[in-house]
Amino acid sequence: MVRHTPSGAQREGLRQAVRLTALSMVFVTLGVAMTASGELLLGSVVTLLFSSSLIVGILRWRAVRHGRPLPRTDGSSVWIAVAAILMAVASLGVFFVAWTAWDILPPGTRRRYARELVLVVGAVGTVFFSAGGVLSLIRRLRRRTAQGTGDDQR
Numbered sequence: 001m002v003r004h005t006p007s008g009a010q011r012e013g014l015r016q017a018v019r020l021t022a023l024s025m026v027f028v029t030l031g032v033a034m035t036a037s038g039e040l041l042l043g044s045v046v047t048l049l050f051s052s053s054l055i056v057g058i059l060r061w062r063a064v065r066h067g068r069p070l071p072r073t074d075g076s077s078v079w080i081a082v083a084a085i086l087m088a089v090a091s092l093g094v095f096f097v098a099w100t101a102w103d104i105l106p107p108g109t110r111r112r113y114a115r116e117l118v119l120v121v122g123a124v125g126t127v128f129f130s131a132g133g134v135l136s137l138i139r140r141l142r143r144r145t146a147q148g149t150g151d152d153q154r
Contacts, residue, residue: 084133095122
């Protein structure tokens, strides 16, 4: 196996990917711990949100490490679609927490953020991330079908 020496840009890309992956792993672990300790709603939202970041970090890490281009966000990578759908579920969780469990959040959080703003952010995130993830999967399926039939339409 021949190993190549990465360029400066590749090393920086690898450092960024490793930082994103490590930080995401820390937050996924915290989310799981929160869920296990009884904070089911908030722990689940944190876990889902940072799981999507973890997927993107791992994809970036693998791409840079193997000298490949970064994963495309145009629907050619199913993992980008999965990450978007996880973000949509996390946004829905934020909306759900603000809608049903606002009174049990810590007082500092309730003072810092207006409930209406959190509801809007959760709703908008849910709509855009779910639409992006689903459309990305549809585009991938259409592309795969076109390749299977010999059509070159995109």
